[in-house]
Amino acid sequence: MHRQSCDASARGPAHLLLGTTHVNQQRPRLVRSFIGDTERVTASSRLVIVANRLPVKQVEGDDGEHWETSPGGLVAALKPAMADAGEVAWLGWTGGLDQVEEPFDHDGMHLVPVPLSPVERDLHYEGMANGTLWPLYHDKVQPAEFHRHWYDGYRRVNQRFADEAANVAGSGATVWVHDYQLQLVPGMLRQARPDLKIGFFLHIPFPPPELFHQLPWRNALTNGLLGADLVGFQTSNGADNFHRLAIGLGLATRETKRALIVDGRRVRLKGFPIGIDNARYNAASSDPEVVTAAQDLRARLGQPHKVLLGVDRLDYTKGIDVRLTAFKELLAEERINPSQVSMIQVAEPSRDGVDAYVTLRENVERLVGQINGDYGRVGFPVVHYIHQSRSFEELMAMYRAADVMLVTPFRDGMNLVAKEYVATRYDETGALVLSEFAGAAAQLKDALLVNPHDIDGLKAAIVEAVEMEPDEARRRMRSMRRVVRRNDAIDWATNFLAELSSS
């Protein structure tokens, strides 16, 4: 068992988490067998993971700086495939600027840092990735900006990732590219290395063509994905959208509902809903230390009758503000009693170089201040707001202490927090209020599904969750736990690689 954490590219809130991965001895072999018996080329890899971020971060210790595996579901899912460092490589950005690092081995992974300069961070990461594609792909809940110099920076950085992947991949190797920051990479890689098997997985929603068409670089980004043999989405809806888009733009022809033809080559499309390391959450939730920490937490909250919880990156897609507004109205209408109900909102700092995130923070903090000003007592705020990352252990205690989990994004690829909460409810207690616009809603049908744009509906769901009878909660939780257990992170990675190998 290795200390490590969840989700790098699927870093929803799961990327807040630290913990232990169960390295299943059977599965690594299984995953590797999908990669094929390609001849090993010196200093080359048979499986190359390409993601914007490396699954490590640099931390200051007593004896100087060292690398630590950073939180992320992606690493939890892929770790079993990486048991043999040297044959499996992970390419990504360290998050530092102008840092030129040599490849190194860490925690059983062979890591290849891809450097970014401050200008590239501004153009590629904060600009095109998070100022253009992120809002566009999330239904434009914030306006998307289109700037040619952002796109130029994005293209340059994508080329660097593609070149680096081409260098480390052995002959006939498998390369798995992740997420919207690297959408041009499959096409670039196909040009340089037609011998490779290339997969791409998008961790965020893929928008309807009507929205995507606004992109001045729509053809280039679509062709980028069409460079892959298999393009995976969180939901089948994403696959349908891309199918329609590529045909509509005249860049591919239809083979089947799930396959396109590009230059005589087949590109398969499919939904692969990402999961969590269920066994790890399930086991940790009944750990005596977590049980005690959860009891302490409730005591520190003043033993409220009910605890509500939100855990998110501080992102405008997450609907934190609408959730707080609904809660505030329920308090004003006396449908929720502030001396009986407490709310914890963890909002992990994120992308604070992007203006929309700064504005969101101001709004959220104003709302928290208003609620506590109007309904709190000295020593007993109603909303406990934490603008920090929390450790895995602390989050586990929060999940265990919470009677109601609020997951209300306006749009979300999957939302792993919803699954993490469910995985910790080993006693089948607790209620989940879940946005119907999160990918998770397609699987967690027994949550209280809400439209986060409908504040009255959201208020009704919060009240229903607070007042839910134990039998009803148990019935719903049991069914959701089954879904989370049967679709875990390792199944996700294994299924994707199996499908890629057969494509």
Ligand code: G6P
């Ligand atoms: C989402 C994206 C990931 C990204 C994560 C954290 O989950 O799908 O690709 O890594 O958010 O965002 P950050 O900008 O900090 O990498």
